[in-house]
Amino acid sequence: MQPPLLTINALSIRYHKQPVNAVHPFNLQVIPGETIGIVGESGSGKSSIAHAIMGLLFDKATIEGTIAFDGKTLTQPDWQALRWRQIALVFQNASNVLNPMMKLADQVAEPITTHLGLSKSSARQRAFQLLQDVGLDSTWWRAYPSQISGGMRQKVLIAMALACQPKLLIVDEPTMSLDPAAKHQVVALIQALQEKYHFGLIVISHEMKIIQHMCSKVYVFYKGHHLEYGALDDVLENPRHPYTKGLIGASWELDAHRDIWGIPASIRAPVASGCPFYERCFQAKPSCTQYDIKPLTIEQGHSVACQRGGIATLLKVQALQKKFQIRHHVINAVSNVSFEVKEGEVLAIIGTSGSGKSTLAHLIAGYETKDAGSITFENSPAAPEALMRRQGGLQLVTQDPAAALNSCWRIRDVLNEPLKWSLNMCGKKRHRLMRHVLHDVQLPSNESFLEKQVHALSGGEKQRLVLARALTMSPKLFIADEITAMLDPSNAANIVKLLKAMQNSHGFSMIFITHDLYLARKIADTALVLEHGKVADYGPGPDVLTARQDMLRHSPSNTLSSIS
Amino acid sequence: MWQKIVGTLIVVLVLNFFLPRIMPGDPFNFISVEEGSVTVTLTEDQIAHYHAYYGMDKPMPEQFITYISRTLSGDLGISIYYNRPVSEMIGERLIWTLLLVIAALGISSLFGSALGLISAYHARESSILDDLLLRMMTILSEIPDFIIGLALLIYFGAHLKWFPLAGATTAFAVYDSAFDAFLDYTHHAALPCLTLSLSSIGDFYLLSRQSAVSVLTEPYILTARAKGLRKRRLIFHHVLANAISPILARIFMKMGGMLSGAVLVEVVFAYPGIGKLMREAVSMRDYVLIQGIFFYVAVLILIFNTAADMIFKKMKQRGFHEKL
Numbered sequence: 006m007q008p009p010l011l012t013i014n015a016l017s018i019r020y021h022k023q024p025v026n027a028v029h030p031f032n033l034q035v036i037p038g039e040t041i042g043i044v045g046e047s048g049s050g051k052s053s054i055a056h057a058i059m060g061l062l063f064d065k066a067t068i069e070g071t072i073a074f075d076g077k078t079l080t081q082p083d084w085q086a087l088r089w090r091q092i093a094l095v096f097q098n099a100s101n102v103l104n105p106m107m108k109l110a111d112q113v114a115e116p117i118t119t120h121l122g123l124s125k126s127s128a129r130q131r132a133f134q135l136l137q138d139v140g141l142d143s144t145w146w147r148a149y150p151s152q153i154s155g156g157m158r159q160k161v162l163i164a165m166a167l168a169c170q171p172k173l174l175i176v177d178e179p180t181m182s183l184d185p186a187a188k189h190q191v192v193a194l195i196q197a198l199q200e201k202y203h204f205g206l207i208v209i210s211h212e213m214k215i216i217q218h219m220c221s222k223v224y225v226f227y228k229g230h231h232l233e234y235g236a237l238d239d240v241l242e243n244p245r246h247p248y249t250k251g252l253i254g255a256s257w258e259l260d261a262h263r264d265i266w267g268i269p270a271s272i273r274a275p276v277a278s279g280c281p282f283y284e285r286c287f288q289a290k291p292s293c294t295q296y297d298i299k300p301l302t303i304e305q306g307h308s309v310a311c312q313r314g315g316i317a318t319l320l321k322v323q324a325l326q327k328k329f330q331i332r333h334h335v336i337n338a339v340s341n342v343s344f345e346v347k348e349g350e351v352l353a354i355i356g357t358s359g360s361g362k363s364t365l366a367h368l369i370a371g372y373e374t375k376d377a378g379s380i381t382f383e384n385s386p387a388a389p390e391a392l393m394r395r396q397g398g399l400q401l402v403t404q405d406p407a408a409a410l411n412s413c414w415r416i417r418d419v420l421n422e423p424l425k426w427s428l429n430m431c432g433k434k435r436h437r438l439m440r441h442v443l444h445d446v447q448l449p450s451n452e453s454f455l456e457k458q459v460h461a462l463s464g465g466e467k468q469r470l471v472l473a474r475a476l477t478m479s480p481k482l483f484i485a486d487e488i489t490a491m492l493d494p495s496n497a498a499n500i501v502k503l504l505k506a507m508q509n510s511h512g513f514s515m516i517f518i519t520h521d522l523y524l525a526r527k528i529a530d531t532a533l534v535l536e537h538g539k540v541a542d543y544g545p546g547p548d549v550l551t552a553r554q555d556m557l558r559h560s561p562s563n564t565l566s567s568i569s
Numbered sequence: 570m571w572q573k574i575v576g577t578l579i580v581v582l583v584l585n586f587f588l589p590r591i592m593p594g595d596p597f598n599f600i601s602v603e604e605g606s607v608t609v610t611l612t613e614d615q616i617a618h619y620h621a622y623y624g625m626d627k628p629m630p631e632q633f634i635t636y637i638s639r640t641l642s643g644d645l646g647i648s649i650y651y652n653r654p655v656s657e658m659i660g661e662r663l664i665w666t667l668l669l670v671i672a673a674l675g676i677s678s679l680f681g682s683a684l685g686l687i688s689a690y691h692a693r694e695s696s697i698l699d700d701l702l703l704r705m706m707t708i709l710s711e712i713p714d715f716i717i718g719l720a721l722l723i724y725f726g727a728h729l730k731w732f733p734l735a736g737a738t739t740a741f742a743v744y745d746s747a748f749d750a751f752l753d754y755t756h757h758a759a760l761p762c763l764t765l766s767l768s769s770i771g772d773f774y775l776l777s778r779q780s781a782v783s784v785l786t787e788p789y790i791l792t793a794r795a796k797g798l799r800k801r802r803l804i805f806h807h808v809l810a811n812a813i814s815p816i817l818a819r820i821f822m823k824m825g826g827m828l829s830g831a832v833l834v835e836v837v838f839a840y841p842g843i844g845k846l847m848r849e850a851v852s853m854r855d856y857v858l859i860q861g862i863f864f865y866v867a868v869l870i871l872i873f874n875t876a877a878d879m880i881f882k883k884m885k886q887r888g889f890h891e892k893l
Binding site: 038059061087088089090094099101102104106107115120303538 | 694792799
């Protein structure tokens with residue numbers, strides 16, 4: 006392997022007069038000619054890292070740790086010689102990033118005269134060459150910054166950064182606020198220039214798509230913490246940090262079919278210590294507040310800074326079997342089914358009617374007893390009844406809300422039952438929670454509504470009530486078995502949206518059972534296709550669902566064929 | 570823009586005509602009771618005669634039309650008190666005032682902005698230098714110029730006797746060479762010029778400091794620093810080039826203000842400039858002279874402000890109006 010061009014060791018940045026670090030200790034490495042990506046939401050410290058590598062923070066911040074360039078550990082005076090000559094930065098494209106009183110070509114030429122000692126006229130010639138390289142029309146070379154568009158400014162910034170042919174180029178949000186065509190152009194431009202000049206490249210962006218296009222390794226940052234590192238494909242296909250997963254989920258450019266969901270702003274009350282992502286994380290445990298993040302080691306490959314070692318497995322189903330006997334026939338309703346559900350994951354189980362979907366759901370929820378196989382919940386053998394009775398367990402919602410509710414009961418009674426008998430909650434608390442869940446499912450929560458009887462509700466309202474009842478137990482795993490089957494399209498869409506929104510904001514995992522491939526595509530992270538009680542396909546949602554286009558055309562399979 | 574200038578000129582002419590006439594008193598009463606020992610008393614007949622002589626017995630509108638047509642043809646009339654052509658008198662005095670104003674403007678803008686720039690450059694690390702300069706200049710800019718003038722006059726003129734107490738030249742002096750004359754002029758002009766400079770240096774300092782401080786926080790300064798440019802290039806091409814526009818504009822705008830400041834300072838130092846002339850004219854109710862001086866000063870201010878306007882416009886073309 007080539008010796009690294011840039012090695013950052015346990016670097017931290019704290020701005021003067023700030024109580025906390027802007028960037029916490031992290032490691033980073035760039036090999037010559039390689040492209041790495043730094044990704045994270047705004048405010049994650051990405052630009053601070055870029056400025057620190059440029060040596061621009063000495064008078065503003067306390068910097069600990071080391072930065073080594075070309076094998077030499079840098080001290081403050083070293084930057085004099087390196088800055089722009091060896092390490093250059095394409096600044097974030099903002100309106101005043103260029104000197105408004107100086108012509109564009111002069112701004113590009115300026116570092117050439119300073120660092121390479123060229124005469125004014127030859128520096129200018131070279132600046133023209135660079136501006137031509139980046140594809141800026143010669144009409145604009147002598148213009149002032151206020152006279153050009155944002156896209157042109159981006160090109161000038163790139164030309165300016167390449168003025169002295171640096172060995173390392175840092176690009177800060179190269180495509181921000183550009184239209185898609187300009188984005189594409191800029192990405193292609195940087196790649197072509199890298200081909201030509203072979204510089205190491207650090208791409209800073211909050212756009213996953215840009216990172217995916219340009220980088221071979223990716224560093225995920227959140228609030229100045231380095232949370233995940235790995236090769237691009239590993240990270241994108243198998244994100245290990247809940248934050249990374251959230252970022253991917255929020256990037257609509259990555260999957261055209263999926264619905265987009267941002268990372269919720271807060272799931273639980275924030276804490277001062279421990280994991281920075283605690284309040285937004287779908288799998289946080291009390292112990293996460295004690296977590297002390299250590300810088301990730303780059304040599305390790307794909308690594309994650311998570312108390313729970315990355316996204317944890319919530320439910321594990323192994324070799325599950327269930328047979329029914331109807332007179333002389335044995336029906337293999339579920340045979341040898343294995344899968345797992347991770348924290349915060351939506352698993353779609355897809356199959357035609359009679360393929361064993363509901364049986365599978367019933368086995369997990371304990372409505373049926375399994376013949377063989379094992380089910381573990383949070384790494385311990387599952388006792389379904391117990392799980393259904395406690396908070397943070399599992400809840401099942403089935404397709405027919407009318408069958409799931411006693412139509413003579415008042416709404417108050419329906420919601421009271423689990424709280425009173427399973428959780429022994431006092432009346433005041435029950436009342437508060439009741440109103441809360443009704444609000445969550447977008448039902449009225451006033452007294453007169455609570456006094457209503459169930460039979461007075463419409464189908465959609467009944468389904469919402471069932472969801473509300475399940476939510477009172479704040480489940481970790483939610484099994485939704487064809488919950489929209491009996492609803493009209495508009496009601497169905499509302500319910501699915503609502504459920505997915507709650508899943509996102511409460512952070513539970515979900516098994517979403519459906520025969521509708523289109524629907525599954527919108528919400529599933531992973532998909533499992535059941536045929537005749539067997540797993541026909543299992544994997545990441547987009548892969549499986551694209552591969553199983555045939556299911557959209559095939560006639561429903563014959564249930565009789567599964568009878569042996 | 571030219572419409573505005575013409576409009577302003579008309580307003581100036583109108584005010585110029587009526588203002589002295591609204592003032593209580595009459596030039597010929599004042600001739601009769603001039604301060605000092607000699608008392609000249611004019612009889613009713615004589616006053617009527619002079620009124621007729623200066624055309625002051627005619628109705629206002631007629632006087633006004635005569636005034637306008639004469640002014641536009643360049644004839645500002647004859648001073649009532651001094652009995653000399655007004656343009657000639659103003660011409661003699663204006664030189665001295667312009668000398669003072671331009672020298673003071675040069676000194677205060679140069680030193681003020683240089684100090685402001687230095688101060689701004691150190692402002693980031695909350696330096697003592699910046700703190701001290703800022704306090705000093707803020708105080709200085711709040712002291713009225715005639716008080717500064719009096720203090721300088723008392724200390725350097727009366728106490729230390731380094732500088733003459735009054736006048737622009739040594740009385741009855743005969744100079745051996747042009748250089749001697751220059752030295753004498755400078756010697757006399759030093760204190761009034763210093764007074765005017767001190768009174769407006771704070772203004773330039775504060776403006777340039779504020780302008781440079783805001784420029785220093787601009788992203789392009791970080792860009793320039795990242796480019797590893799030398800300090801001189803950074804300060805002149807990146808900081809100053811962007812901070813200077815409001816200062817330049819202020820120089821021209823200040824010129825008008827300084828003319829009026831000069832009036833008081835010239836009185837303090839008995840400096841024979843246009844300010845002193847104006848004071849004399851006002852105390853004598855010498856309408857013609859007052860009008861002449863007002864007209865000259867107004868036109869000068871108008872020219873300076875127009876110049877300032879043109880600089881604004883020039884900078885606007887580069888897309889900078891939002892900063893001004």
